[in-house]
Amino acid sequence: MYSLCDSIENYIIRLIDNSPNQTITIQRGKLANEFDCAPSQINYVLTTRFNVFRGFVVESRRGGSGYIRIMRVPIDRLEPIIIYLDSNEELLKESDVEDLINWLEREEFITPREGALIRAAAIDALEKVADLDFSSVTDRNQMRARILKEILIQILRWVE
Amino acid sequence: MYSLCDSIENYIIRLIDNSPNQTITIQRGKLANEFDCAPSQINYVLTTRFNVFRGFVVESRRGGSGYIRIMRVPIDRLEPIIIYLDSNEELLKESDVEDLINWLEREEFITPREGALIRAAAIDALEKVADLDFSSVTDRNQMRARILKEILIQILRWVE
DNA sequence: TATAGAAAGTCAATAATAGTCAAGGGAGGG
DNA sequence: CCCTCCCTTGACTATTATTGACTTTCTATA
Numbered sequence: 001m002y003s004l005c006d007s008i009e010n011y012i013i014r015l016i017d018n019s020p021n022q023t024i025t026i027q028r029g030k031l032a033n034e035f036d037c038a039p040s041q042i043n044y045v046l047t048t049r050f051n052v053f054r055g056f057v058v059e060s061r062r063g064g065s066g067y068i069r070i071m072r073v074p075i076d077r078l079e080p081i082i083i084y085l086d087s088n089e090e091l092l093k094e095s096d097v098e099d100l101i102n103w104l105e106r107e108e109f110i111t112p113r114e115g116a117l118i119r120a121a122a123i124d125a126l127e128k129v130a131d132l133d134f135s136s137v138t139d140r141n142q143m144r145a146r147i148l149k150e151i152l153i154q155i156l157r158w159v160e
Numbered sequence: 161m162y163s164l165c166d167s168i169e170n171y172i173i174r175l176i177d178n179s180p181n182q183t184i185t186i187q188r189g190k191l192a193n194e195f196d197c198a199p200s201q202i203n204y205v206l207t208t209r210f211n212v213f214r215g216f217v218v219e220s221r222r223g224g225s226g227y228i229r230i231m232r233v234p235i236d237r238l239e240p241i242i243i244y245l246d247s248n249e250e251l252l253k254e255s256d257v258e259d260l261i262n263w264l265e266r267e268e269f270i271t272p273r274e275g276a277l278i279r280a281a282a283i284d285a286l287e288k289v290a291d292l293d294f295s296s297v298t299d300r301n302q303m304r305a306r307i308l309k310e311i312l313i314q315i316l317r318w319v320e
Numbered sequence: 321t322a323t324a325g326a327a328a329g330t331c332a333a334t335a336a337t338a339g340t341c342a343a344g345g346g347a348g349g350g
Numbered sequence: 351c352c353c354t355c356c357c358t359t360g361a362c363t364a365t366t367a368t369t370g371a372c373t374t375t376c377t378a379t380a
Contacts, residue, residue: 063366065163066337121281150280223376
């Protein structure tokens with residue numbers, strides 16, 4: 001009926017529901033032990049069930065006293081754009097970025113200053129990269145798309 | 161859940177918070193004794209937690225009456241950082257960027273939200289680029305440095 | 321002023337975590 | 351029956367923390 005995966009998901013959801021800040025901190029090894037499964041199973045659950053598209057953000061630290069922190073965050077209507085970027089990476093021209101940033105500003109998803117920062121990262125920083133190893137147009141497009149995508153993910157964390 | 165490292169960091173931070181000049185002077189041996197750990201542990205904490213990317217400067221003296229002085233330094237100019245980025249492109253690790261952004265947030269050069277956007281561009285977007293043409297560590301470091309540099313230039317523009 | 325001893329620094333080894341990836345398993349649909 | 355999509359595992363990798371042996375620098379004082 002329930003897969004191991006589901007059980008772990010439910011367990012974590014319950015923990016978060018009962019937490020004051022929609023945030024919990026766990027240890028991968030301990031949790032894997034409780035469910036008597038491979039530690040990497042926890043990673044699987046995290047990537048499939050607690051990713052940003054489902055409204056969660058995960059951060060972690062390795063080494064002694066390492067941990068995994070899972071936070072529930074609000075998501076909204078930027079999601080379709082991110083999905084678009086995901087599947088059209090190599091098509092994203094500089095002008096598309098410009099357009100998208102303008103739109104974000106108009107819709108007041110971002111401030112003009114934030115727009116400037118994004119242009120700096122996604123346009124200016126990619127202007128003079130002939131000396132670096134990756135200089136094909138599609139590579140630059142992909143890099144641009146990824147910068148933008150990650151930025152949008154952050155924006156949607158802050159919206160609302 | 162706190163590691164020894166974390167405890168020592170917190171202890172030092174507390175000392176600095178309570179100091180009149182954002183500066184404290186300690187002895188490595190004494191501190192190591194209080195925490196019942198190897199003296200070199202203190203060095204580890206200093207290099208990982210109290211480096212320049214986190215907004216601290218450390219100076220010390222060996223020999224009799226030796227000491228370690230830790231200062232929280234306020235920044236009033238971003239140019240030095242940009243110059244540093246320019247000449248140390250290939251050395252700029254992910255964790256350095258993380259530290260630097262945290263510092264910028266603390267000093268209120270940027271908002272937490274802007275910090276999130278910069279992290280997205282300079283860290284997240286460069287996380288999984290093995291499929292792109294440029295995948296060497298130094299290439300990624302350089303790309304990271306350039307993204308960051310262009311962003312800092314924009315921040316400067318906005319400050320003036 | 322020379323020097324012994326009292327600091328702090330460096331570095332490599334080990335341990336304690338978490339992350340990645342590829343291969344195999346099983347249930348359901350065509 | 352076989353294909354596909356999840357799930358599950360384990361071997362391998364990466365990162366962070368901790369320690370101790372050894373080195374360097376500086377002060378105090380003989």
